[in-house]
Amino acid sequence: MKLGQLYEEAVKCGISRDPRKNKAAIKSFEDSAILYGRPDTEINRIMVGIDIEVPELLLADRLRSESGLDLVIAHHPEGRSYAGLHEVMRLQVDVLVQAGVDPAVAKDLLDERMQEVARRVMPGNLMRPVDAARLLDMPFINLHTPADNHVASFLEKLFAKEKPQRVQDIVDILMEVPEYNLADKELNGGPKIILGNPRRDAGKILLEMTGGTEGNKEVYDKLYKAGIRTLVSMHLSEEHFKKVQDANLNVVIAGHISSDTLGINLLLDRLEIKAKQKFQVLDCSGFRRITRN
Numbered sequence: 001m002k003l004g005q006l007y008e009e010a011v012k013c014g015i016s017r018d019p020r021k022n023k024a025a026i027k028s029f030e031d032s033a034i035l036y037g038r039p040d041t042e043i044n045r046i047m048v049g050i051d052i053e054v055p056e057l058l059l060a061d062r063l064r065s066e067s068g069l070d071l072v073i074a075h076h077p078e079g080r081s082y083a084g085l086h087e088v089m090r091l092q093v094d095v096l097v098q099a100g101v102d103p104a105v106a107k108d109l110l111d112e113r114m115q116e117v118a119r120r121v122m123p124g125n126l127m128r129p130v131d132a133a134r135l136l137d138m139p140f141i142n143l144h145t146p147a148d149n150h151v152a153s154f155l156e157k158l159f160a161k162e163k164p165q166r167v168q169d170i171v172d173i174l175m176e177v178p179e180y181n182l183a184d185k186e187l188n189g190g191p192k193i194i195l196g197n198p199r200r201d202a203g204k205i206l207l208e209m210t211g212g213t214e215g216n217k218e219v220y221d222k223l224y225k226a227g228i229r230t231l232v233s234m235h236l237s238e239e240h241f242k243k244v245q246d247a248n249l250n251v252v253i254a255g256h257i258s259s260d261t262l263g264i265n266l267l268l269d270r271l272e273i274k275a276k277q278k279f280q281v282l283d284c285s286g287f288r289r290i291t292r293n
Helices: 002-018 053-069 078-081 085-099 103-121 127-137 145-160 166-175 179-188 218-226 238-246 258-274
Strands: 031-038 045-049 072-073 141-143 192-195 206-207 228-231 250-253 279-283
Touching: 002 031, 002 141, 002 145, 002 258, 031 078, 031 127, 045 053, 053 072, 053 127, 053 279, 072 179, 078 085, 085 103, 085 206, 085 218, 103 166, 103 218, 127 141, 145 166, 145 258, 166 192, 166 250, 179 258, 192 238, 218 228, 218 238
Parallel strands: 045 072, 045 279, 072 141, 206 228, 228 250
Antiparallel strands: 031 141, 192 250
16 A cells, blocks of 8 residues: 555544544544655555654664665654644534533633644644654654544444443443553553542443543533533543542543554554555554454
């Protein structure tokens, strides 16, 4: 499969798993891009990591000189993808509305948060790893929301099947997923309850697995009023934690890097089916390749 086709197929896969109802309106993901490389580059051997910056690119160049390497894939955005991170947060409006939050309220909260994220990103020196890839002539892409959408879709289907009743049930279900189980074994970093009694009713669950980054911290009381009782999140900042606590919600942290890993694995599985080939994957930077094909 060629680089341009791989990226286009990844976007299509991401759209197919997007939580928004109107998928026909989704044309691209601003937090994902071909950061460097010719679209006609043939791809067979890939280095994949959660965060790829200059050190990882230098490692990739070393590996390429020893045994060949066609592409480096990052999950988290760099360069123009990072500059566009706030734009993909728009999908959170649909997620909140589907959870029962008033559409106008959801939009106002997300607009405010998007502007905050855009201001935070604006002063950064975003091109360092992209420039390194250019100087090394190393094809380099990142796939953020396309992978995160796969996590959200996968867990939504899993919970619909398993129907967790108690908060502890959520942790037990997540621990059966290989990526979360591995994180627990390697780092004692498996899923954890950070708010709520394990025996408490889980109630209506909201998955916070996609949408760029954390939303507005003022949304949690609105979610409680809409009937949400438990959040299942990749991560939660201390500032957001205090607001969730005030709203009396349960919170299960599935794990950030393990959730990202799950999303990339699911996406790579689908790309291999479309390419009708198995990519040779070198995993690094927190990523572990686990196949389901």
